[in-house]
Amino acid sequence: MRQRVVRLALVAGVIAVALLVALNLRGGEGGTSEDKPRSTARHSAATQPRLTVPAGYDPRPGWEIAMASAEYAIARKAGRIGYLERTGGDRFRLRTLDTATGRAGWTGRPWRPPASDGPLPRLLSVARDGREYFVTWTFGRAGEDTLTTAGTFVVLDVYGADDGTRRRVEIPWPTAPTVSGTGPGILVGDGRTRSAVVDPASGVVTQVPETSLGHPKGCAGCRRLTEVRGLTAKGLLLSGESGFWVRGGWYSRDVAPAGGDRASGVPTSVVPGRLLAVWRPAKGSKDAATHDIWAVHDSASGRPLVQVRCRRPAIEPGEYPQAVLAPGGGFLVAGNLAFDLERRTGHCFEESDGSKPLTLTTVTDAGLAYGATSARGPADALAGGGTPIALDLASGVPQPLASGVRLPGAEAAGVGLFGWTDTQDRPRLSGHRARTS
Structure with missing residues (x-):
């Protein structure tokens, strides 16, 4: 209608x-x-x-706004x-x-x-x-x-x-x-x-009537716990108890990543042109009881682009990590996950070795990601919580930054955007140009 x-x-x-x-x-x-x-x-x-x-980034801001x-x-x-x-x-x-x-x-x-x-x-x-x-x-x-x-x-x-x-x-x-x-x-x-x-x-x-959600044929579980998850270039993305799909387009059972249980996919985050989903390993896999498969999909076709295995947390999180794309779309980070979409490589920074939890918040077109360990989430990391780190996705090794360093919330036109609050509790946004050497 x-x-x-x-x-x-x-x-x-x-x-x-x-x-x-x-x-x-x-x-x-x-x-x-x-x-x-x-x-x-x-x-x-x-x-x-x-x-x-x-x-x-240049330590001196190129511009700054306040009271916004x-x-x-x-x-x-x-x-x-x-x-x-x-x-x-x-x-x-x-x-x-x-x-x-x-x-x-x-x-x-x-x-x-x-x-x-x-x-x-x-x-x-x-x-x-x-x-x-x-x-x-x-x-x-x-x-x-x-x-x-x-x-x-x-x-x-x-x-x-x-x-x-x-x-x-x-x-x-x-x-x-x-x-x-x-x-x-x-x-x-x-x-x-x-x-x-x-x-x-x-x-x-x-308006999309609730009676016209395009449930895939043969998926009885898709009619239970149905939920609109996002919008793609091909239409609405929806999920049910045992799958997800684009209305009038592709169905998750047909685009499962290698080694994944075809009926287990859950879409967790949608960004322009891309979808992050979590899957259970196929039944009988040696790590089926302990790990998940995280995959980045092309949201128009559903095709998996890159995947990584990650240890399943002992307690399921209240919400899944939100994906963040680099300005040019070549890299994606979400929580403790990082993906190079051009080289088709992925990293999962796990806690099984006793390391502190890592939350990634931003990634640049050069494949440099920023985040923090021991932060309660992306908002806390951007507000100065936890210990700040930088991560070059080429090496996959997080490097600690000096205490008190703030993280960019995004990068655009070669400028890092930093949101913060001054000593008078006034919100500020400053732009610091990225250094080229």
């Missing part, structure tokens, strides 16, 4: 826009290109402590970073900057979330047909009745990353949603079988 965008009448106050420079509006509801954010002002070393970064949201999104082709800024009270706006130089880009118009006491707006990026978009989304109630879930909506503002043109999309939604942008559309889900896909170019919303 296809439906056009439902316009939601949001209760709005009077918006007073005081700009310090002349506004240069770009098409539609686009952003301003010359409204320079206060957050791009540099702070002297006398008043602001210097962030300690790995030796692979902790989240940011990257449009790599457009060379921009998007971030949210509170403009006073309950209003927000999306700002952008040039990744390489830190120069301010376009700025979106201020807006209010549907519920002033609801969760803060979230931000992601998505690409379709060669064009990139920034997407802010919120969830709230359309009416004043707080005793029922009727009238709640997911509200998305979709901005063209290159020029800031905006399109608002509002979807009636009964419960708190999950929203992801692995492409080529924006997936809205409820963590189970309800889903909607938004075309970022047109704003068209396609």
